[in-house]
Amino acid sequence: MLSKLFVGDNKLRLLDQRYLPRWIVVLIDVLLCGLALAVSYFILSDTRIAFHDVLSVPEQMLVILAVNLTFFFVFKSYSGIIRHSTFIDIVKLAFTSISTAVIVLLGNEIFAALEDQKIFLTTFMLLYMFTSFTFMLFFRISVKESYTFLRNAAHSESKKKIAIIGIDDPTVSLAKAIVTESELPYTLVGFLTQNTSTKRVQILGKPVISSSNLSESLNKLEAEAVLLMSDSFSGREKNEIVESCLNAGVEILNVPNLQNWKKKEDISNQIKPLEIEDLLERSPIRLDDTVLANDLKGKTVLVTGGAGSIGSEIVQQLATFKPALVVILDQAESALHELELSLRLNYPDFNFITELADISNMYRLELMFKKYNFNIIYHAAAYKHVPLIERNPHEAIYVNLLGTINLCFQSVSNKIDRFVMVSTDKAVNPTNVMGASKRAAEMYVQALQQEPETTTKFITTRFGNVLGSNGSVIPHFKKQIAQGGPVTVTHKDIIRYFMTIPEACQLVMQAGTMGKGGEIYVFDMGEPVKIIDLAKRMIRLSGLEPYEDIDIKITGLRPGEKLYEELLNDTNVVLPTHHPKIMISSVPSVAFSEIKAKSEEIIRTATKRDDESVVALLKEIVPEFRSQNSTFERLDKPKNKALTKI
Incomplete structure (x- = not known):
């Protein structure tokens, strides 16, 4: 025993002891019951109450202990771990003590009816019942509290x-x-x-x-x-x-x-x-869960970009509504694998399958649409990083435009019920290639809806920056703060509209149920946030002081970046819906033949990687596209001169 309690550092190892074997717990309880019998006897021995003499007092105690031991095994009062005792363990002890007293007194009454005398004192049994329960309960409470105290005391300094x-x-x-x-x-x-x-x-x-x-x-x-x-x-x-x-x-x-x-x-x-996301002063979103549940019941759903920030959140929200099957498509292998592991762990009853694919590959999509009978598509796959896309315009055309066109073609061919596209506020009067490519995709989807053979409901949703999404400003600031700074802000006056990922995805799903086809839904983004104030708040939340512990540097606007994003809830360009946070943008559509011809031309040009020609064609498709802080600004100059002459 001493060798277990002491080690070479001369410290007691009380907290590292193993759980007591069950037979030791039973033995301790029997000893406590024996002590309770002795205490009960000595209490009554000083009174005028006399014990019956059918059996001697020691013999009476042995009978009572035998009955009590039997009920230990009946109710398994020894099975609980003493240091982790719960209310159930206390109930078992109570049943054990009460049952012992009841059986002994019942036997006592039967013996009295037959022999006209009693073996046990009723007062003695009732006192024993109370005392034995108290002793066993006190033992368990003492062990549990002592263990908790020692555990907390052992680590209290840290x-x-x-x-x-x-x-x-x-x-x-x-x-x-x-x-x-x-x-x-x-x-x-x-x-x-x-x-x-x-x-x-x-x-x-x-x-x-x-x-x-x-x-x-x-x-x-x-x-x-x-x-x-x-x-x-x-x-x-x-x-x-x-x-x-x-x-x-x-x-x-x-x-x-x-x-x-x-x-x-x-x-x-x-x-x-x-997190900074927790501090958005926004009223909670109330969704019509009944409509969503009925809408998704028994459906097969495709989520493109399903491993991304928006796509993965849509998938998790779909898991709560339990559609028949959700197919999660993405070309990011590692992210897709991690999402699959997370879903298996947190949503064991969720019926889903992951597919590794690129939406710009029409042949791959065709095989997938033949394999699954999709009812609803949530299209969240896109390239979104403004400076990166500004340097690689042809890639934006492949994914943001060609990928969308491929999905639209398959949706119409397979008569998909509903197609919900996730777009961005950067598509409003775009100043960069990313925003313009998303606007071109919007225009294609909207025009396709007007074609006579189209039965699919094409619905577009727009919102601003999403807090915490991959590559967004929040994770970027977190990394900079963790590295000791500086935190970089492109302009001291730059502002953005923000929304949390769950909030954005809830509104996407709700808008999807509302659409009749051809609408562009915009969301109430609340009040804009000054990015430099956001940086200061994040530094302070990290327990540091701005400019003292972590410096903030102004780096200048990036290529294609706006100082102020367009207001999405301008009452002059949006119409209200029955949901207070969802509105319809009154953007006119173009003829499908026109957008189709221009899309085919820009896709052919993108395959040649002639980026200047790609951007020039993109400006023809999206007339409001005016580059800012970009090498492509020169492509706007002829238009500006023409406007001046007019």
Whole structure:
């Protein structure tokens, strides 16, 4: 025993001991019951109550112990792990003690009816029932609490002191998980609330501090971090909390509401630093889940670009509605594989299959459309990085235009019910090749809808920048901050409209159910965000100070980049729908024969990699396309001169 408790460093290894074997637990419980019998006897021996003499007191105790031991095995009260005892274990102990008393007293009454005398004192049995249960319960509580105390004490120096904001049921449940999960790198020091009726209140043995001054409350608790369920607060409330915490120099941690936790993930994976996405002051989106569920029931759905930021979120939202089959298409092998593993883990009942393919390959698409009987297509595959596409215009034509045309052709040929295309706000008065190529794809889709043989409903959705998407400004800033800076911003006045990935995809799916065919839906993007302010906020959320710990540098606008994005919710160019966040853009369509001929010409030119000719043709297809901060600005000059002469 000593060799197990002591090692060469002369430290007790109490926390590393294995679980007690079941026979030892039974033995301990029998010893505790024996002690309870002795205590009960000595309590009654000093009273005027006399024990029956049919059996001697030791013999009576042996009978009672035998009955009690039998019920240990009946209710398996020994099966629970002592250090992890639960309410179920307590119930088993109660049943064991009560059943022992009931059986002994029942036998006592039967013997009295036959022999006109009793073996056991009823008072003795009732006292024993209470005492034995108390001793066994106290033993389990003592072991559990001692183990928890020792575990927490062993790592207390390395644990971060956190305070939880709120005292409702979800936050208390979260606190219980933190207190009992000794492996977490946090120790709970208390709760924070603005409820003034909670003075001198404790929860789980931790103080509840009630104050309107959050910084003052944090100082009282000596907290190093605060934990909040951001889903429980409005955007304004979250921002006020964040400002108070940042001013107090306290880290902010975030955890989703318990019902939103991802399956197969424990609490350690749920608690994360607060992200800038969580601080958008936007009202929650309310979807008509019934319409979506009915619309997707029994359908086979294709999601192109399914491994990308938008596509993968559409797939995950589809998983909650459980269509018959979802085919996830992407040409990014690693991302597609990772998505497949994640879906298998988190959505085990979701029926899906991944397909590695390039949408610009018509032959590959034809085989796929023959293999699956698609009903709905969500087209999210696209090249989107403005500077990269500005240097490779022909690639934008291959994917953004030719890929869309291929999918449209297969949709019409196979009489697909609905085709929902994901577009961008950069298609509005485009200033770069990426935006212009997406606008050309929009025009093709819109014109195709007018053709007599078209039965497919072609629906286009537009929205602005998506927070946290691959290659967007948020991950870019995070990497720069992690590397110690500087954080680079292209212009001190540049602004953008932002939307979270789930928010954007919810609206895409909702718009898909609303469309009659040929519409371009635009989304309410809220208020624009100044990028330099976004950078400062992210630096402060990382526990650092802008310009002191992390510098911010202005690098100048990139090729094709606008200073201000076009407003998508301009009432002069959009029409309302029954959904307050979705509007229809009143953009006129062109003749299909015209856009088809020009598309074929630009695709042929793209195969020759003559980028200047590609951009020149793109400007013919999209007359409002005017390059900015780009080498292709010279292609606009003849048009400008012509306008001057007129």
